[in-house]
Amino acid sequence: MRLVVARCQVDYAGRLTAHLPMATRLLMVKNDGSVLVHSDGGSYKPLNWMSPPCKVVEGTSEEGTDEWLVTGKEGDTLRILLEEVLHDSLHDLGIDPGLQKDGVEKHLQELLAEHPSTLAEGLTLVRREYPTAIGPVDLMCRDAQGASVAVEIKRRGEIDGVEQLTRYLELLNREPLLTAKGPVRGIFAAQAIKPQARVLAEDRGIACAVVDYDALRGMDDPTERLF
Structure with a gap:
């Protein structure tokens, strides 16, 4: 799993459009091929996400800002502009045994x-x-x-x-x-x-x-x- 804390702007385009203005957020890129955008409050659920499988291409915008373009298998996109990266790390979580229900x-x-x-x-x-x-x-x-x-x-x-x-x-x-x-x-x-x-x-x-x-x-x- 890759964890990135960054000041970023997020724009989704697909069946609908959604915009998250520039703010500090947690970006999670999971080994199953999903990408999730989290904030530090409001809910445990992501503010936006892309379900697996999806493709992440890292590049630079026309303005020179670091950019991720995440594309889903249905052709919808998640465009993430990273103004400032505060943390970037990779973690191998291994095989999860799954939820043990009561x-x-x-x-x-x-x-x-x-x-x-x-x-x-x-x-x-x-x-x-x-x-x-x-x-x-x-x-x-x-x-x-x-x-x-x-x-x-x-x-x-x-x-x-x-x-x-x-x-x-x-x-x-x-x-x-x-x-x-x-x-x-x-x-x-x-x-x-x-x-x-x-x-x-x-x-x-x-x-x-x-x-x-x-x-x-x-x-x-x-x-x-x-x-």
Whole structure:
């Protein structure tokens, strides 16, 4: 991974345009081929980024300023002008073992893999931990019409989980084998989903499913229900 702290200006051009005026920021060039632009506050998320794979060409602008031109595989570009470089270093992070999920979340995934139809009628499992360039999707399923459905599972459904599933769907919908029967749909499954996360998911066409953990484990007693 390459870490660069610099006063820079960033301009994105693609499906839309975005501009970050000159300021001190952290630039991350990761070994997976992604480029991320971070600030020191506001959020843990990058201000702008280019998903892998992308090409980084370093040069000089017409005004003599150091310039990076980052090009994505769809032809969109991230132009970074570096007015002053404060730090530039390379780090070999080695092979990451991956996120170790807590017991409840892992068990939820196992149970839903065994009973995918509890999320949506006619849903069947294709595989668990379906790989993408940015990490595995918890469950890849198929609906009654044969269309692909990606399922992200959390204990508590929050906005960052919706964002994660959105990024997965963006990549999955580029795979012709998965989109043969139509676009890949998403289901955001959790024991509880925050209202803001539900609104964001529905706005992006992602279905929400609240999971009853005890019922899935066979520990729910129907006689104790009021309805």
